[in-house]
Amino acid sequence: MNAQAIQAPTISTSNIDSRKLKNKAFRILVIVLSALTISPIALILGKLIVKGIRQINLDFFYQNAPNTLEAMTAISNGEIIPGGIANGITGTIFLVILASLMAIPIGIIIGIFLYENQEKRYANLIRNLSDILQGVPSIVLGLIAYLWVVKNITNGFSALAGSVALAIMMLPLIIRATEETMKMIPGTLKEAGLALGVPYYKVILRVLIPSGFSGLSTGILLSISRVLGETAPLMLTTLGSPVINWDVSAPTSAVPLLIWEFYNDPNMVDLIWSSSLFLMGFVLTLNIISKRISAKRKVI
Amino acid sequence: MKSDKITKYTLFIASLVILFVSGGMVFSLIGGSIPAFKEFGLQFIFSTEWNPTEDREAYGALPFITGTMFTSILALIICLPLAFATALFIAEYFKRSSLASILSSMVDLLAGIPSIVYGLWGFYTLRPLMIELGWSAQGYGILTSGIILAIMIIPYATSLSAEIISMVPNELKEAAYSLGATRMEVIFNVILPNARSGIIASFILAFGRALGETMAVTMLIGNANVIPKGISGVGNTMASVIANQFGEADGLKLSSLIAIGLLLFLITGIVNAIGKLIIKKLS
Amino acid sequence: MENIDRIKDPILSIKDLSIAYNKGAKYAVKDVNVEVKKNAITAIMGPSGCGKSTLLRAINRMHELYPSIETKGNIFLHDEDIMKMSTIQLRRKIGMVFQRPNPFPTMSIYDNVIAGYKLNGIRISKSERDNIVEQSLRNVALWDEVKDSLFKKGTFLSGGQQQRLCIARALAFQPEVILLDEPTSALDPIATSRVEDLLVELKKKYTIVLVTHNMSQAARISDYSMFMYLGDLVEYGKTKMMFTNPRDSKTEEYLTGKFG
Numbered sequence: 001m002n003a004q005a006i007q008a009p010t011i012s013t014s015n016i017d018s019r020k021l022k023n024k025a026f027r028i029l030v031i032v033l034s035a036l037t038i039s040p041i042a043l044i045l046g047k048l049i050v051k052g053i054r055q056i057n058l059d060f061f062y063q064n065a066p067n068t069l070e071a072m073t074a075i076s077n078g079e080i081i082p083g084g085i086a087n088g089i090t091g092t093i094f095l096v097i098l099a100s101l102m103a104i105p106i107g108i109i110i111g112i113f114l115y116e117n118q119e120k121r122y123a124n125l126i127r128n129l130s131d132i133l134q135g136v137p138s139i140v141l142g143l144i145a146y147l148w149v150v151k152n153i154t155n156g157f158s159a160l161a162g163s164v165a166l167a168i169m170m171l172p173l174i175i176r177a178t179e180e181t182m183k184m185i186p187g188t189l190k191e192a193g194l195a196l197g198v199p200y201y202k203v204i205l206r207v208l209i210p211s212g213f214s215g216l217s218t219g220i221l222l223s224i225s226r227v228l229g230e231t232a233p234l235m236l237t238t239l240g241s242p243v244i245n246w247d248v249s250a251p252t253s254a255v256p257l258l259i260w261e262f263y264n265d266p267n268m269v270d271l272i273w274s275s276s277l278f279l280m281g282f283v284l285t286l287n288i289i290s291k292r293i294s295a296k297r298k299v300i
Numbered sequence: 301m302k303s304d305k306i307t308k309y310t311l312f313i314a315s316l317v318i319l320f321v322s323g324g325m326v327f328s329l330i331g332g333s334i335p336a337f338k339e340f341g342l343q344f345i346f347s348t349e350w351n352p353t354e355d356r357e358a359y360g361a362l363p364f365i366t367g368t369m370f371t372s373i374l375a376l377i378i379c380l381p382l383a384f385a386t387a388l389f390i391a392e393y394f395k396r397s398s399l400a401s402i403l404s405s406m407v408d409l410l411a412g413i414p415s416i417v418y419g420l421w422g423f424y425t426l427r428p429l430m431i432e433l434g435w436s437a438q439g440y441g442i443l444t445s446g447i448i449l450a451i452m453i454i455p456y457a458t459s460l461s462a463e464i465i466s467m468v469p470n471e472l473k474e475a476a477y478s479l480g481a482t483r484m485e486v487i488f489n490v491i492l493p494n495a496r497s498g499i500i501a502s503f504i505l506a507f508g509r510a511l512g513e514t515m516a517v518t519m520l521i522g523n524a525n526v527i528p529k530g531i532s533g534v535g536n537t538m539a540s541v542i543a544n545q546f547g548e549a550d551g552l553k554l555s556s557l558i559a560i561g562l563l564l565f566l567i568t569g570i571v572n573a574i575g576k577l578i579i580k581k582l583s
Numbered sequence: 584m585e586n587i588d589r590i591k592d593p594i595l596s597i598k599d600l601s602i603a604y605n606k607g608a609k610y611a612v613k614d615v616n617v618e619v620k621k622n623a624i625t626a627i628m629g630p631s632g633c634g635k636s637t638l639l640r641a642i643n644r645m646h647e648l649y650p651s652i653e654t655k656g657n658i659f660l661h662d663e664d665i666m667k668m669s670t671i672q673l674r675r676k677i678g679m680v681f682q683r684p685n686p687f688p689t690m691s692i693y694d695n696v697i698a699g700y701k702l703n704g705i706r707i708s709k710s711e712r713d714n715i716v717e718q719s720l721r722n723v724a725l726w727d728e729v730k731d732s733l734f735k736k737g738t739f740l741s742g743g744q745q746q747r748l749c750i751a752r753a754l755a756f757q758p759e760v761i762l763l764d765e766p767t768s769a770l771d772p773i774a775t776s777r778v779e780d781l782l783v784e785l786k787k788k789y790t791i792v793l794v795t796h797n798m799s800q801a802a803r804i805s806d807y808s809m810f811m812y813l814g815d816l817v818e819y820g821k822t823k824m825m826f827t828n829p830r831d832s833k834t835e836e837y838l839t840g841k842f843g
Binding site: 019038 | 303304306307308310311312314315317318319321322324325328329331332381382383385386388389393403405406407408409410412413414415416417418419420421423424425451454458480482483484485487505508511512513514515518519539542543546547557558561564565568569572573576
Binding site: 005006007008009011015016019020 | 669671672675700703704705707714715718719755756757
């Protein structure tokens with residue numbers, strides 16, 4: 001070996017000091033930016049509560065949305081705008097029930113299908129298509145529901161059309177939640193059932209679905225909370241309605257649609273805050289419940 | 301057993317729903333856009349005209365494509381440092397602490413806020429702020445929409461990035477620490493290079509989200525059917541023009557809106573596919 | 584416990600060192616006093632969970648990476664209290680090699696060897712860099728095997744080669760002490776014996792402290808041995824003495840395989 005020996009390097013104190021300083025500054029930057037990231041939550045919730053809470057009373061849940069004239073009169077008399085959002089609340093519930101009736105059973109069955117056929121090419125195709133569906137913008141789903149249902153089935157804006165759009169949004173989420181949940185159930189559980197000669201559909205209904213119950217319900221609740229606040233696809237499909245509607249083939253209101261209407265009507269604009277507060281409360285409650293369920297699941 | 305066969309068939313038949321929905325979607329979007337493309341040809345994509353006057357009807361998608369791209373790219377740029385810092389907070393600086401789990405559920409909450417509520421907040425809080433700061437005369441436009449979009453896509457970029465960052469092996473970080481690296485140097489020399497493609501994928505997927513967001517943007521972008529003039533200019537996105545103009549649309553205009561929907565579908569599809577492909581390569 | 588003549592001119596002296604996890608709830612190292620001889624291999628042995636890794640990591644303060652740790656006592660490198668040194672300086676002087684080979688997978692072999700310089704922002708000329716890479720790789724007898732693929736990623740190397748690369752990475756800094764945390768536990772017997780030969784060679788220039796699970800390894804290559812049990816340093820002395828004539832009954836039980 002004729003190369004010269006390595007000199008032990010020296011690290012100057014100025015090098016060390018500046019690196020330590022940079023390190024500290026970066027840590028502070030990370031903390032500040034993280035705080036900045038979540039600050040909109042406090043700002044948005046704060047604004048909704050401050051401006052919305054006084055509109056919320058019993059009437060808010062029982063009465064339909066006022067018309068412009070009623071709102072204008074109330075404002076000019078310095079009163080609180082009368083009425084509520086009962087047509088919106090029932091409409092949202094109606095749409096979610098219809099969408100769930102379509103998306104939940106089909107989603108769970110497809111999820112089980114994917115779990116059963118893990119690596120097959122066809123199953124991979126279905127899985128990828130479902131992933132693509134999940135990425136389709138909701139407004140495009142509104143267009144689709146318009147083309148399929150409004151134009152061809154109900155011949156007019158309808159609750160059914162809106163719920164089809166929401167169901168297509170929910171479907172990929174439920175499929176994925178089901179497949180992931182099924183993967184976590186020990187395979188021995190299924191084999192034990194099959195070994196006893198129990199028909200396969202009974203194994204699904206009595207073993208797989210019950211043991212994956214918490215995972216499935218978390219996925220379902222999350223998918224519902226995702227579609228609850230959807231506005232754009234409903235504008236293209238259910239249109240809105242001043243009264244409570246339980247007819248699948250008729251236009252229906254929904255809380256986010258009402259918010260949109262209030263926002264566009266200068267006389268009713270005060271109602272946006274209470275309605276938004278209600279919608280947020282609804283969405284957050286579902287979120288928290290589903291988190292609770294999934295937290296409990298870890299105990300098993 | 302006979303019942304087992306029936307079960308298998310039932311599962312298979314249900315899976316066809318996905319084929320029909322996705323196939324039907326493409327079919328209907330293409331079918332609905334045919335009149336527009338017949339009338340304007342490929343020029344539809346490159347034309348800036350939007351004229352609904354009878355007999356002189358002409359529609360082009362370029363202003364909306366550029367509006368969508370401008371707002372989404374701006375959102376991505378704003379979201380980048382915020383989401384990256386938050387991911388580092390959760391997956392590195394305060395890993396496994398209660399502080400990290402609080403922050404990550406707050407970020408999840410951010411994802412739970414409906415688009416229309418973001419729009420309202422943007423309209424009543426952010427827009428006046430933009431006017432006050434003198435960044436925009438009316439407070440509408442690309443910048444305002446971009447900021448709101450950035451907040452909306454942060455959760456998507458953050459949660460995936462955090463997951464990827466937390467997967468960087470501890471041994472590698474220790475190796476760098478044992479050579480005297482500071483935490484920041486470990487982040488930039490070890491964590492980032494090792495988590496690079498996953499982090500890129502998470503931002504691509506977040507970008508895909510931004511492309512299709514409708515309500516908040518509709519309420520803030522100014523709804524002008526022009527190519528936005530710079531960052532404080534007004535405009536319209538593909539999603540917002542559909543939401544805005546759909547109510548009064550029929551005939552050629554409806555077909556043009558559906559054609560814009562088809563383009564939006566294709567663009568988001570391609571962006572998402574790239575993101576998903578990178579992630580698939582990782583696992 | 585003082586069963587050894589005071590080591591003259593120790594490179595490391597550990598004084599009353601105690602390390603507790605969970606804010607003092609659980610002691611990993613209890614009141615350890617020990618001196619380490621220069622240019623020798625010192626092995627730390629003991630059953631899992633005895634605190635040997637924590638003790639080793641305390642020597643270049645790697646144990647501080649994990650929060651809620653309390654450290655009492657002092658460690659001196661020559662006469663300098665390492666607790667008062669900057670970790671950057673300390674780790675420049677005391678290098679470390681880990682249980683599983685951990686070359687940086689995003690860097691080439693060349694960049695791995697020189698990683699310490701890059702991470703610390705030490706600027707040197709290209710010829711100096713080339714020299715450091717070559718010498719460090721020669722020192723671990725890896726040069727001839729990799730000289731034609733210096734700019735390939737290090738991950739294609741075998742486990743034993745990767746571990747020698749990691750030793751070269753530590754050597755590139757010319758540290759005074761090298762700490763090794765069970766460096767051969769992930770290697771096959773042939774690779775293990777190569778690393779052992781290497782360590783014996785390296786002690787001419789460096790001081791080596793080695794945690795090992797493997798008693799015969801300690802017997803084969805170490806000059807001094809510590810035996811730790813439940814955080815206590817039970818016995819410390821010349822390896823030959825300890826293996827032939829352990830003073831503590833616990834040491835004897837461990838060495839004869841009664842537990843561990």
